[in-house]
Amino acid sequence: MKNYSLKKSLSIFFHATKTLEQKQHSIGSEEKKNLEFRLSKLQDAINKRDKAAASKEAKEIEPLLKKYFPLSGLKKSINGFAMLCVALFFAIVIRQTCFEFYEIPTGSMRPTFKECDRVVVSKAQFGINVPLTAKHLSFSPEAVKRMGTIVFTAEGLDSPGIYTTYFFIFPGVKKFVKRMIGLPEDTLYFYGGRIYGIDKEGNDISKILQQDRLAHIEHIPYLYINGRIKDIDKVHAHAELSQVTIQQNHISIATLEKSGKKVKGTMLQEGVDDVHELWGMGNYAMTKIVAADTLYHSKEAVDLLIKNPSTKYFLEITHHSSIKDAKMFYDFRGLIRPEASKKVSYLPLSTESLQTIWNHLYTMRFNAKKGYLERFGTDYSNNYMLKDRAKIKGGLEDGSYEFFNGIAYKIKYQNNPFGMIPSLSIPEQVENTHVLAQFSENKCITLYNMGMDLSIRVDRSSHLGVAGHRYAYFRDGDLYLMGAKIFSKQSEVLQNFVANEKELLETNPTYLPFVDAGPPLLADGSLDIEKIKRYGMQVPKKSYYTLGDNHAQSGDSREFGFVPEENLRGVASFLLWGPGGRFGAPLQEPYPWFTKHKAFVWTSLLIAVAIYYIRERRRYAFLGKKNGIKKSIANEPMTVKRFLKIITIGDY
DSSP states (O other), X not given: OXXXXXXXXXHHHHHHHHHHHHHGGGSOHXXXXXXXXXXXXXXXXXXXXXXXXXXXXHHHHHHHHHHHSOXXXXXXXXXHHHHHHHHHHXXXXXXXXXXXXEEOOSSTTTXXXXXXXXXXXXXXXXXXXXXXXXXXXXXXXXGOOXXXXXXEEOTTOOOTTOEEEETTTEEEEOEEEEEEEEOTTOEEEEETTEEEEEOTTOOBOHHHHTOGXXXXXXXXSOSSTTOEETTGGGSXXXXXXXXXXXXXXXXXXXXXXXXTTEEEEEESSTTOOSGXXXXXXXXXXXXXXXEGGGOXXXXXXXXXXXXXXXXXXXXXXXXXXXXXXEEEEEOTTSOEEEEEEEEEEEEEEOHHHHHHHHHTOOOOOEEXXXXXXXXXXXXXXXXXXXXXXXXXXXXXXXXXEEEETTEEEEEEEEEOTTSSSSEEEEEEXXXXXXXXXXXXXXXXXXXXXXXXXXOTXXXXXXXXXXXOSOEEEEETTXXXXXTEEEEOTTSHHHHHHHHHHHHHHHHOTTOOOOOOOOOSXXXXXXXXXXXXXXXXXXXXXXXXXXXXXXXXXXXXXXXHOOEEGGGEEEEEEEEEEETTTXXXXXXXXXXXXXXXXXXXXXXXXXXXXXXXXXXHHHHHXXXXXXXXXXXXXXXXXXXXXXXXXXXXOSXX
């Protein structure tokens, strides 16, 4: 058995002498003599700095104390509860106001943070938090930086599954880590995977929002092209609604109302005529790959097939949500309600095009079980949609995988040698002979259509299916998928597609073609301020707009709207451990190491530690003098190990 440290033996000595002094009348003379004899031997060993002898005597005294002075069950409970309360108090205060360790549970911030990353969050970067509440004792709005990471509580946000428990006891609300995009009264506009905008004074902030080091992160203005219907979760399935309110980014943007056999739409933002005009949403589309034999449903589709008789697959592009031509819609819940219209275009895909898509394939982490694909962290064993899971043929072994920029990785798990965390996940590129490294049309289509988040709800044939999170947009004439340029503006297939879209517009003036409308810039290259003001998204006062770096699998402001100022908790300032050995400051707009709030919080903490240190030192010196312990030994400052044990109690 491991020896006690000299400090622990000293602590046991002081506790035993105090207990004997207070309760000596409750034991017999023989027991008292025996305990005094043991204490004298322990005292002698401590004064001689004999660690082994002191540990031996201390271990013999401990059972004697329990035998001679037994505690009642109530007393044990009270002592244990008191110790727990003290530990929890210090843990909560320090972790809520100074710093905290987090484990990233999902891929919503890929590639900046990946699943199972461990990060250090600075809690005093721009304010002093009130523990366990969404409030601040002090807050500096000017300290919050666009394009920096931000940690905030989900309290009050309309998002599912936000409640949790801390220390397995206390109910609480989850924290989110996202990228800060818009500050109060900023106005934002989306084009080409990028964000343009102005601040509250009308100054162009586009360069801040389009930093070169963050160019690999694309930003999409919506999760689903038609948004969501306000309060639809409160409506029973198979009901019928005659009037609905459309929301995007949790903002009510339009109403649809059944009037006779038609549906009338009304925009709620002044100066805007249709949904797709807002925030640049018309510059984006949702996509999936469909087989040619599924397209015989419209004259345009038939004409397209005639022009491309040998094409097996098409990229289905759903774009331009509109309140015009809105109709009653029967959704997958069996709910009959008004629905905004949208346009659908088709781009022919050759084997070479599918190969290019495969070479840029990007997914979140997923599990394979007997060849079937499941979203990482989700158990579908009792799910009614189990039958809808996709399957990869060719002997895919069980395990966890992910694709990043066309490269397949298998996730290896190993025990952490430092013992601080249970295991580490490390992605390793699969061999060239692996089934996921080998291109096939079927695998490419399956993994693309399931979306970034490997959703099993994607129905690739029915109009009732839920679209996967795969988006398309133009940038400078090129067509992008998965953040990569898949079709160059010089390519014949894209030129033919654009020409066909313009031809449809000529024959049908109400058609909305999916072509490159260009960035919101004037002829001289400067930002079109008036366009931004008219069609941009303005962030309310004391609110913030946040987005996940992995737009396709992120519950962010597009889902729950603007984040109130009081919800901001801190900054993910350091990546302690990341898959593949990533370590250090995360990719973000750098925050200063020194701030007035940090200075106050850390100074207060140091003062508290100093007071504790001095108090403990004096107490032990007094007890040492009283009980014959040398002065040089009789002090017990707070050790680093003890301090870390206090602040890291529990596990969020």
